[in-house]
Amino acid sequence: MTKSATATLRPMTGEQRARFERDGYLVIRGALDEHEVARYADALDRLHAEERAAGRVGPGGSMHRLCAVAGLPQAVHLIDHPRTFPLVWSVLGWNVHVYHSHLDVHPPIRVPKPYRFEWHQDGGRQNRELETEPRPRLSVKVAFWLSDVSEPGRGNFKVVPGSHLANRIDGPPRRDVPWPEPVGAVEVTVAAGDAVFFDRRLWHTRTDNHSELTRKGIFFAYAHRWQHSRDENTELLATPAAAGFTPVQRQLLAAPLAGPGQSPGDHQWGHHPDTTPLHGYLASRGLLDPHYPPLQP
């Protein structure tokens, strides 16, 4: 973690937890300061320019690049950012990693796009293969905003507050069939530097950017280490840049943690808290919680 991380680590407050359980998401105002916003936005702009030059952007110049830290190693400081990461371990506990992440740049839309119903819960097949109502939370996600989406129409994140406990919403027979927006849907209006922390079950969608501003964000989804990662960081972890990553950052990037004589699978399963960096980090600061199973010492 960065220097500031150690100074300000605080678990989720009771009020935040109640709001998160009720609405399925929280907005963290000013999660990044203006210098951080400028730094990450510049880095994202540079990557976007490279991707564009290499012909790897979508229609209209949009970029949705998976494995955020592999694409932008300086974004490693976002995965355990002191303003957002405590929300993650307060909910999921210490046996976590980033299982999926993306870097997003969406320039203004100049040519109308064909209709597509993009409302979804995260987790893909989890939403078919788990049988409970509601299905379990399993993962949470943090979106860091690097452009101003404080007005609707700027490619905002759109959600149905409180919908995380509903296994389904009304939708079209095929995604290309125009369909009314879900009742209660709202565009989340936030400034550059704000973050949105959400339950993967929250029904949500990206919206089209009809403004004059390019919409930019970085997203990290966290799950327990016993859930398979969609991100692939093996090459990243072998680069010189990775030498500077902290043990907690390495855990979050799914670096192998098993020591001599330990089975990698068992370690990933969570059998070895003593050699799981986040466990040690929280224990040494008195942040484990005997009353909350995922955080029990």
Ligand SMILES: O=C(O)CCC(=O)C(=O)O
């Ligand atoms: O880009 C957005 O606003 C939404 C992204 C999204 O759908 C997701 O993170 O699952």
